[in-house]
Amino acid sequence: xxxxxxxxxxxxxRKQKVDRTPIWIMRQAGRYLPEYRAVRAKSDFxxxxxxxxxxxxxxxxxxxxxxxxxxxxxxxxxxxPEAMGxxxxxxxxxxxxxxxxxxxxxxxxxLKDADPSKDLKYVIDAVELTKKELNGRVPLIGFSGAPWTLxxxxxxxxxxxxxSEVKKLIYNNPKLAHKILDKISDSVINYLNAxxxxxxxxxxxxxxxxxILSQDDFDEFSLQYITKIIAGxxxxxxxxxxxAKGVHSKLRRLAKCGADVLGLDWTMDINKVRERVxxxxxxxGNLDPTILYGTQDFIKSRVKKTLEAYGKGSGHxxxxxxxxxxxxxxxxxxxLVKFVHEESKKYH
Amino acid sequence: xxxxxxxxxxxxxRKQKVDRTPIWIMRQAGRYLPEYRAVRAKSDFxxxxxxxxxxxxxxxxxxxxxxxxxxxxxxxxxxxPEAMGxxxxxxxxxxxxxxxxxxxxxxxxxLKDADPSKDLKYVIDAVELTKKELNGRVPLIGFSGAPWTLxxxxxxxxxxxxxSEVKKLIYNNPKLAHKILDKISDSVINYLNAxxxxxxxxxxxxxxxxxILSQDDFDEFSLQYITKIIAGxxxxxxxxxxxAKGVHSKLRRLAKCGADVLGLDWTMDINKVRERVxxxxxxxGNLDPTILYGTQDFIKSRVKKTLEAYGKGSGHxxxxxxxxxxxxxxxxxxxLVKFVHEESKKYH
Numbered sequence: 049x050x051x052x053x054x055x056x057x058x059x060x061x062r063k064q065k066v067d068r069t070p071i072w073i074m075r076q077a078g079r080y081l082p083e084y085r086a087v088r089a090k091s092d093f094x095x096x097x098x099x100x101x102x103x104x105x106x107x108x109x110x111x112x113x114x115x116x117x118x119x120x121x122x123x124x125x126x127x128x129p130e131a132m133g134x135x136x137x138x139x140x141x142x143x144x145x146x147x148x149x150x151x152x153x154x155x156x157x158x159l160k161d162a163d164p165s166k167d168l169k170y171v172i173d174a175v176e177l178t179k180k181e182l183n184g185r186v187p188l189i190g191f192s193g194a195p196w197t198l199x200x201x202x203x204x205x206x207x208x209x210x211x212s213e214v215k216k217l218i219y220n221n222p223k224l225a226h227k228i229l230d231k232i233s234d235s236v237i238n239y240l241n242a243x244x245x246x247x248x249x250x251x252x253x254x255x256x257x258x259x260i261l262s263q264d265d266f267d268e269f270s271l272q273y274i275t276k277i278i279a280g281x282x283x284x285x286x287x288x289x290x291x292a293k294g295v296h297s298k299l300r301r302l303a304k305c306g307a308d309v310l311g312l313d314w315t316m317d318i319n320k321v322r323e324r325v326x327x328x329x330x331x332x333g334n335l336d337p338t339i340l341y342g343t344q345d346f347i348k349s350r351v352k353k354t355l356e357a358y359g360k361g362s363g364h365x366x367x368x369x370x371x372x373x374x375x376x377x378x379x380x381x382x383x384l385v386k387f388v389h390e391e392s393k394k395y396h
Numbered sequence: 397x398x399x400x401x402x403x404x405x406x407x408x409x410r411k412q413k414v415d416r417t418p419i420w421i422m423r424q425a426g427r428y429l430p431e432y433r434a435v436r437a438k439s440d441f442x443x444x445x446x447x448x449x450x451x452x453x454x455x456x457x458x459x460x461x462x463x464x465x466x467x468x469x470x471x472x473x474x475x476x477p478e479a480m481g482x483x484x485x486x487x488x489x490x491x492x493x494x495x496x497x498x499x500x501x502x503x504x505x506x507l508k509d510a511d512p513s514k515d516l517k518y519v520i521d522a523v524e525l526t527k528k529e530l531n532g533r534v535p536l537i538g539f540s541g542a543p544w545t546l547x548x549x550x551x552x553x554x555x556x557x558x559x560s561e562v563k564k565l566i567y568n569n570p571k572l573a574h575k576i577l578d579k580i581s582d583s584v585i586n587y588l589n590a591x592x593x594x595x596x597x598x599x600x601x602x603x604x605x606x607x608i609l610s611q612d613d614f615d616e617f618s619l620q621y622i623t624k625i626i627a628g629x630x631x632x633x634x635x636x637x638x639x640a641k642g643v644h645s646k647l648r649r650l651a652k653c654g655a656d657v658l659g660l661d662w663t664m665d666i667n668k669v670r671e672r673v674x675x676x677x678x679x680x681g682n683l684d685p686t687i688l689y690g691t692q693d694f695i696k697s698r699v700k701k702t703l704e705a706y707g708k709g710s711g712h713x714x715x716x717x718x719x720x721x722x723x724x725x726x727x728x729x730x731x732l733v734k735f736v737h738e739e740s741k742k743y744h
Binding site for chain 2: 320
């Protein structure tokens with residue numbers, strides 16, 4: 049493998065000294081880029097995910113266009129449930145749908161363990177190809193949904209407002225919920241290990257729906273499985289980032305789950321979180337994604353504010369507090385990366 | 397006015413001694429009750445809001461059926477923007493829509509100050525009629541949306557996922573945003589004062605969307621207007637409850653906005669919040685609404701847990717952490733009220 053030319057992201061994950069704060073953007077390979085839309089226009093979403101050449105192409109776009117300090121392999125968190133045997137529909141304008149959601153023991157019995165070398169080989173091939181094409185320019189991140197977030201989709205079957213079905217499951221049949229979560233966790237472990245073996249330099253676990261649980265329920269139905277996954281990873285020195293959106297509490301416990309980095313959404317105060325758990329983990333985030341709707345002067349002022357909030361020293365990976373929105377002007381994303389690079393030097 | 401026969405709710409708001417913890421349920425006059433659906437079947441939603449006899453009827457239903465310790469006048473937070481001159485459509489299955497949302501200075505100039513004695517007379521009439529029909533059984537709560545939450549609806553025009561339009565407004569034209577928020581606040585003050593004059597025993601301000609703002613933005617675009625409203629209320633001893641959903645931070649500052657009670661959603665730890673601000677305010681909440689999907693044994697166990705988390709002494713008003721969901725079995729809501737009444741005695 050080619051030697052890494054820019055290892056700021058990895059160094060910051062490990063809280064090692066850097067010359068400036070690294071930045072990457074969640075969903076940086078996405079619809080806001082005309083170059084992405086051009087690729088996407090030629091194929092449907094799932095075909096894109098399953099075609100290593102297309103994955104490599106869109107994964108590299110933000111490195112070329114924005115100059116971010118890390119690439120993240122283009123994919124979707126729902127490829128895991130699909131690899132576990134669920135039929136996944138990606139409906140234009142509606143979002144992903146599982147027409148046969150998991151609701152009972154019988155549904156559970158039809159789930160299989162995802163075999164990454166077979167069912168998810170396209171991701172592994174994409175990682176290898178992307179690593180080759182990146183040629184050491186920046187590190188490559190692989191990701192997975194957290195078991196709780198995957199369970200939510202698998203049980204609801206589609207987007208939800210109140211998450212009634214998955215809540216019914218955990219409150220009425222916690223035993224079955226735990227069985228499914230356990231099975232998902234095993235598939236996630238195998239999936240992330242296969243990505244690590246294929247060459248990703250770091251992994252991120254997305255718990256998009258951790259924040260809909262009360263604090264004790266988060267412990268029971270989400271955090272323990274994230275912890276299990278991290279313990280099951282066969283990694284050399286690849287850092288693990290956990291992004292639990294909307295999870296404001298239990299930060300100390302979250303910081304002990306084995307992750308090297310905690311991702312923060314924009315409603316958290318990165319300064320206060322650093323005070324609480326910054327001795328233990330690096331922090332990633334946390335600009336409000338809608339800040340990119342503002343003028344470049346305004347974006348710059350908020351970049352400065354976020355850098356100042358984290359303060360001096362390593363351990364900060366700049367990012368948005370959630371994925372970049374599809375109607376953002378790409379010029380503003382380019383400016384964001386430039387501002388972080390320019391303004392962060394004095395903190396190191 | 398008839399003497400109050402059950403003042404537990406008001407006493408708890410003031411942190412005075414009670415013999416058991418009072419409970420009411422957000423959206424307790426709602427679709428989960430067949431009795432409500434029977435009334436609703438005969439008229440559309442807005443007509444119901446504007447017909448004092450129907451408002452009084454559904455407002456009293458949960459008092460008769462569940463035995464809650466407070467009534468809350470049936471209405472909708474969007475009657476304020478409507479009274480400010482916006483055309484409001486209530487579309488079955490889609491939710492409320494403002495076909496002409498506020499996006500610029502011209503739109504703003506068309507807004508007028510709501511005159512409660514004229515534009516919202518139907519609410520005032522409904523309060524008076526309901527007070528009469530309640531005949532002192534339990535206190536009556538009046539409510540309003542917080543200015544930030546109202547602004548969100550007025551600018552987005554409909555339900556939103558990313559709140560792009562209102563964020564564009566506050567980031568690109570904060571001056572205009574503040575002008576609108578100020579105008580909304582004035583209308584809310586007049587509206588709540590008219591309700592107080594008409595006889596409500598307490599008021600609740602709902603900031604449903606406070607949690608989509610970063611912490612400093614919440615201060616600037618929400619909290620200062622809530623504070624302004626409370627300062628503008630002409631009240632004798634009517635307590636004010638502020639429910640800012642998803643606002644986990646700045647609890648100390650929130651506790652200083654003039655409110656007597658803070659409402660907590662289910663993702664907060666009522667025990668820890670009491671430790672932080674319980675000397676200053678009473679706390680309302682905070683059972684996960686989806687707990688009511690569970691068995692009655694399970695509901696009872698979670699009721700006990702919440703009561704135990706708040707602990708001994710007054711200052712706790714039991715409630716869900718958000719509105720009761722439309723597909724909840726009413727028997728479970730009845731059981732919830734019973735369990736709170738039975739299990740809470742030992743804490744007083």
